[in-house]
Amino acid sequence: MDTFNRLLWVLMGLVVFAIGATEIVVGLGALGSSLSQSSPVPAAVAEHVNAPTGGDLLGLAVAGLLAALVGLLLLRAELRVGAGSRLANLRFGQANAEAQQQKGHTVVRGGGLEHGVQQSLQALRGVHTAHVRLGGNPSHPALFIELDVDQRTSLSALKTAVQQAIRQFRRTSGTLSSAEIRVSLAASRGSVS
Amino acid sequence: MGPLRFFNRLLALLLSLALVAVGLWALASSATRALSLGPLPEWFESANRSLQQGLTDLSTVQLSDPRALGVGFGLAVVGLVLLVLELRPWPPPVLFLEEDETGKWWLHRSSFERVLRSVVVGETSATDARARLRGRRRWKLTVDADASPELRPEIEQLARSSLARLGREAESSVRVRIHRARRVA
Numbered sequence: 001m002d003t004f005n006r007l008l009w010v011l012m013g014l015v016v017f018a019i020g021a022t023e024i025v026v027g028l029g030a031l032g033s034s035l036s037q038s039s040p041v042p043a044a045v046a047e048h049v050n051a052p053t054g055g056d057l058l059g060l061a062v063a064g065l066l067a068a069l070v071g072l073l074l075l076r077a078e079l080r081v082g083a084g085s086r087l088a089n090l091r092f093g094q095a096n097a098e099a100q101q102q103k104g105h106t107v108v109r110g111g112g113l114e115h116g117v118q119q120s121l122q123a124l125r126g127v128h129t130a131h132v133r134l135g136g137n138p139s140h141p142a143l144f145i146e147l148d149v150d151q152r153t154s155l156s157a158l159k160t161a162v163q164q165a166i167r168q169f170r171r172t173s174g175t176l177s178s179a180e181i182r183v184s185l186a187a188s189r190g191s192v193s
Numbered sequence: 194m195g196p197l198r199f200f201n202r203l204l205a206l207l208l209s210l211a212l213v214a215v216g217l218w219a220l221a222s223s224a225t226r227a228l229s230l231g232p233l234p235e236w237f238e239s240a241n242r243s244l245q246q247g248l249t250d251l252s253t254v255q256l257s258d259p260r261a262l263g264v265g266f267g268l269a270v271v272g273l274v275l276l277v278l279e280l281r282p283w284p285p286p287v288l289f290l291e292e293d294e295t296g297k298w299w300l301h302r303s304s305f306e307r308v309l310r311s312v313v314v315g316e317t318s319a320t321d322a323r324a325r326l327r328g329r330r331r332w333k334l335t336v337d338a339d340a341s342p343e344l345r346p347e348i349e350q351l352a353r354s355s356l357a358r359l360g361r362e363a364e365s366s367v368r369v370r371i372h373r374a375r376r377v378a
């Protein structure tokens with residue numbers, strides 16, 4: 001989403017700059033005095049706004065619908081940033097659908113697994129807070145871990161403890177999930193920064 | 194999230210809300226006029242009248258008018274500022290630490306820079322400090338400190354210790370730049 005937003009605002013910057021630069025160039029008469037005497041809003045457009053025809057109203061409605069749709073899509077995309085795709089459940093059971101219907105399957109709630117890993121990580125020495133999200137797809141689940149770690153903590157010692165928690169998760173869930181761990185350093189509690 | 198990423202996201206949120214509002218207004222406006230619905234809320238009628246009046250006024254303004262030139266100049270400046278902000282290189286939000294059998298480890302760059310700055314200011318007599326961490330496999334750490342030149346080894350040691358706690362001392366280069374400390378009047 002960062003790249004999309006950056007491209008969006010590069011494009012907007014280009015459009016805004018082009019409009020401004022064109023206005024200056026035309027307004028100063030660089031493209032001829034007749035153009036510099038013209039108006040930013042042609043009189044014909046103003047007439048259509050004051051006395052719209054049926055076609056004008058239809059055009060306005062379609063443009064409005066498009067703008068609202070694009071706005072809603074953009075709003076949804078921006079509000080989803082950071083949440084990422086979340087795996088709700090892990091399913092275990094028979095390989096094919098028919099066998100699954102006959103013998104059933106086991107569903108483990110993703111939220112419960114996340115909570116378990118999070119609790120064990122937060123109990124580690126030097127970890128201020130931990131956030132765990134189960135993502136990926138059901139056949140290849142992935143753990144996304146955000147750790148706020150005390151600035152004085154040795155990462156090598158912490159790694160061993162985190163690796164144990166991830167191994168424990170793999171044993172519990174029965175999956176060989178990949179993990180991505182992002183570490184933020186935080187000031188020591190009680191220290192003055 | 195860095196300040197520019199936050200700025201971009203905030204602008205995008207505002208743009209999306211503006212698009213939804215303008216789109217709904219256009220839909221409502223066209224529907225009420227096409228279906229001759231009424232009476233409409235006074236604020237809605239008033240906004241429509243203001244827009245019509247504004248467009249009529251604009252149709253009488255020439256592009257050579259100083260007001261139009263001023264608006265054009267303003268737009269060009271805003272566009273240019275936006276382009277400079279977006280096109281200049283941005284520091285990466287996370288730096289790769291290592292990969293082991295359990296997964297990939299990353300470090301939030303700004304958290305390290307913030308912590309190192311507070312360590313340098315808190316544990317030495319430096320009056321101010323800035324840290325800048327860059328790199329992929331090999332990191333480059335630059336510390337700018339407002340301090341006495343005698344503090345250089347101490348600051349370098351603090352920087353190296355911080356890297357050592359992350360297990361990155363061997364794969365990093367440290368540069369300390371001392372600036373003249375500001376005198377307190």
